[in-house]
Amino acid sequence: MKNTLTFILNLVLGLGYLQAQNIEITGKVVDANSGAPIEFATVKLLDGESKEMIAGTTTDASGAILLTTQRDNFFIEISFIGFITQTISDFERDGRKVNLGTIPLPEDSELMDEVVIRGERSTTEFKLDKRVFNVGQDLSSTGASALEVLNNVPSVTVNIEGQIQLRGIGGVQILINGKPSVLAADGGNALGTITADMIDRVEVITNPSAKYDAEGTSGIINIVIKKEEKKGVNGSVTLNTGVPNNHSLGFSLNKRTEKFNLFSQLGIGHRTFPETFETINSNLSDQSYVRNTGDGEKNETFFNLILGTDYHINDRNVLSLTGNFAYELETEFSTGNFISENRFSGPIAGWVRDESTEATNPKWQYELQYKSDFSDNDDHYLLISALGSSFAKDQMSTFNNIAEFGETALQDRQKTDTDFGQAEYTFKADYTQPITEQITFESGGQYLITDVNNDFSISTLDDGIWVEIPERTNTFLYTQKVLGIYSTGAYEGEKFGLKLGLRVENTDLNTLLEQSDVENNQNFTNLFPTLHSSYKLANNFSIQGGYSRRISRPRLFDLNPFYNIRNNFSIRTGNPELLPELTDSYEITGILDLELISLSSSVYHRYITQTVENVTIFEDNVGITKPMNIGTNKATGLELNGKITPNDWLSLSADFNYNYFNREGTFEASPFDFTADQWSARLTSKFNLPADFTLELIGNYQSAYQTFQRNISGYALADIGIRKKIMKGKTILNLSVRDAFASRIFENETVQNNFSQYDYRLRGRFITLGLSYGFGKGEAMEFSGQKRF
Structure with missing residues (x-):
């Protein structure tokens, strides 16, 4: 006992002595x-x-x-x-x-410059099953919206209506951070409040694996939003002004500690989109026609707030909560000058149609996500998420017809009211387990619920009182539930890789027109197999191949039968009986990566059944357009992508896509069979100039092409971007000119046996000046926010 006490005493004294030293x-x-x-x-x-x-x-x-x-x-x-x-x-x-x-x-100014240079990734990167477009390198996107960013992505085109095509074909699914999003929904101005400074990268997936939702016949475009992970406080402020009106302020702030990552983004702004237009409806039987020429402008004030946090429970478990609120206030004005005329007897009537529209679009989205990494391997994890969103639209349009000469059959004044609400819920679980260093297994499921209520009415002014037109007034209810489960297995060796997958999805779709009691119910189950392979022939050359089966379910606004009466002689409506498109997609890609040059070439084929196309029917000089299932489409294409960097101050990137298709089917008991093609090209030149200036010139060309009924004209356009870094890269000054020569014209013509319809629209040139400042440990954002074309 005495020896024990002596030991403890000596230990305490020793520790005290060490502490004292x-x-x-x-x-x-x-x-x-x-x-x-x-x-x-x-x-x-x-x-x-x-x-x-x-x-x-x-x-x-x-x-x-x-x-x-x-x-x-x-x-x-x-x-x-x-x-x-x-x-x-x-x-x-x-x-x-x-x-x-x-x-x-x-x-360290030299080190800062080195960091900036090393941080710049190549504009396009190739992965096994996707291409990654890094937005931060696209100078011409200064002041751009997500839609304008997409229009600069190889293989992607966006028309004036905001409809997105991939390799010349629609049916594209848009994801935000890998998930469906209210910001990418059909209602309102899709992608409107996402500005380029918020985007980290865009992933183009032409042949998605079974892990992805099978929606989208031509593939998936995934927009990845920036989320800073650097420890400490990071932030950026962006300010834009432009002609026509494009004024916005963006703010990003992040705080990273050992346990929490807090992130936020705020964007507010106001912009104007002017437009000139012309439409001509011709009755070829009696040689009469109605022409409408005019101009208008759309004004938007927008607000977008993203708040989120990642809570690192420990090294292996992370809980994330994200909320997003966006709000748009829209006003729109247009004046159309109408003339009704017979080519033999001359003018019949003339009038002016004025439109005034006001709308509010609030959007909410919230997500809770849990990720657990297993201790045996960082690639062994479980990811569970629940996402909810809502979108509402309250819109009123008034139309005033002023007769100039002759008699018209139009009402003097008309009004449309829209009260729209959409709620969407997504529950998802993904499990990934590496079996060996080369073999990986994935499995999971997703349940998506969409619920829509749309009240719509058209009224006329009768003795000072608005009177609804019963046949044009209704409540449209839409509910869709999609349950999907999948499994994939992958082998990735030193030279050879193979990935097999199978996805099963059940769709339960119900639509109801309340007042007229017209109901449409569909329930179907589909199998979606996928196959991806790769083989490295040399260190700098590899070949990839892929197959997938996809589906494109009818969108809400394709099903909604209400009329758009902006032009009473050119009306668009939905089709509640529309069926989904189904696509089998095949693709082979070769990739060559040398020190100064990289090349890729893809050959692809798509076989699409129940093809959806907009069909126009002509009645009493009025063209009524609605989507219909019209036959099959066999599309075969070639895509080339290349980049060369001959020196430190110049880089050139080129993209080319050729698409040949064969359309077969029957319309109104008459069979049709025709072939057509289309092609597009894009050339980007980037110059690193003295004094930290960077210049980017982009040329785009879209050829003319043919659809079931239409001939669509081609166009060429040029974008210019200039960037100047100041304050050692902490501040960036951007200038962009989009469609520098105002040459992006949207023009199409429908010609049938007894009628023709011509449509022309032009938006013109957009110039934006942006200033971005990064504070804390953040870097200046490369871009700021305008919206869509």
């Missing part, structure tokens, strides 16, 4: 320019003779240092990315304490 080192690290504290700076305590590290730590939120050591011969090294490393060997001791005082770290 500890040297305590304190200090504070700040930015030499601003004096702001630097959090998470690395502090190393090094042995004075061997130079080996004795101890280390990082600074806290106030920039403070706290270290202890028993060594007498040591020095301190303090570093942080973007700053010049400081070594401190000359310091004073006060007994067993060393106070380093305030240590200013000056920014």
